Amino acid sequence: MTSISSRRTIRRVLALLTLVALWEIASRTGIVDPFYAPPPSRVVSVLVSLFAGGAIYPHLEATFLAALVGLGAGVVLGIALGFAAALSPVIADLLEPVMILLNAVPRVILAPLFVIWLGIDLASKVALSLILVTVLIFFAVYTGIREVDQKLVERVRTLGGGRRELIREVYIPSLSAWVVGNLKVAVGFAFTGAVVGEFVASSRGLGYLLQFAQSTYNAGQTIALIVLIMAFVLVLFNLSERLERRLLRWREGG
């Protein structure tokens, strides 16, 4: 089992390395135009110089701040609204149409509006990342509460549990399962919100750098930034996956 999965990992790494090597050769020999697809070695050196000069850090800070604040606030707001809608039919009637509408459209189209309302600084990026996350978590919580297993509710009641015990033993755990299960997606959404917000209008952040690199036709820097953002999101994915497995260890079979 272990040897099979490690052999698969080796195969995947080899495939990736081969691809990178082919790209390097093609770009160096001029088979592809290095202006459009600079060789990976150039991309790496751009990345190194970004970090070595220290110029990247304020941008990293801006993007991470926007994404993490948006993520945190979005999760809290999504849980609060989801709870409110599940407990009160009036609130559900008010919120559901808005949320369904927001869920149906690509929410990033709101970015220009947020820039007009909140300016080109942090606030508009946080707002975009927050709205992306909030809608996701709202539906997770809302369906989570409505689809709580009624058998478990009855079980706890016949064992002598009251309202408080029901919330503690049944509602909160099944809710956390839904929310934690959506955390990975939420992390991706939060970064999308921050970067797209910066892309639209800003003076700092990875999205700003990306936009700048694009407007100067700097393919090397553009690719470097894309790789950088991917790397960060993958690390965060991995962290939330670990958190998920830790919190939901009861899900794993024997």
Next chain:
Amino acid sequence: MLRVRGLTVGFGGAPVLADVHLEVRRGEFVSLIGPSGSGKTSVLRAITGLLRPLSGGVELDIPTRDVGFLFQDDALLPWRTVRENVALGLRFRGVEAREAGARADRWLSLVGMAGFGDRYPRQLSGGQRKRVAIAQVLVLEPPLLLMDEPFASLDAIVRTRLTQELLGWVEREGISVLLVTHDLEEAIGVSDAVYVLSQGPGARIRARHEVAIPRPRDVLESRRHPEFDTLLRRLWDELSDASTPAGEPA
């Protein structure tokens, strides 16, 4: 211990149960049999207050929360370990965690699940989950136990073994039982009295039969008792009769 008087239950439209009367005396093992869809489960749900009857009522000699209820399915809290699941009712009653855990462990070993305390329900087989569900209810030492076809989903061997063990605990602890089942042989094998429910809608109690097989019982041995076949025959006739809708020739 328990008296059900004139219980009528409905969900809009024709009532499912109409004017059901039955009684479980202290220490008595009573079964309620009936065709599927006759509302047997509704009787139990009305007794525990999970279902509000249209009319009639339930008299219990004990508080409702002291009634043990063993459900048909084995839904345990998936996010709680086996031990925590068994200790749940004790914790609700304010028993301190360590003490509750110790009592849970004692019952886990009684139901043959010693050493499984730290597992999660998902890691158990159906029969094992059933054993945990039994421990979860019996750890509370309920004076009255309601059971809704608790072993229906198990294979015959596990089923017989669990029935025998459960019968042993019930006899030893003097627990009064109301068992709902559609299995006639099971009902006769374990009960002191069997009620027959007619076909719904508007199901009523058709008859009550005493089972004169001495205790303690062995589920398999009881089948050889002369009483067993006679009663089986009678219940069979009554039930096939009951399953025929009114007005249709049998």
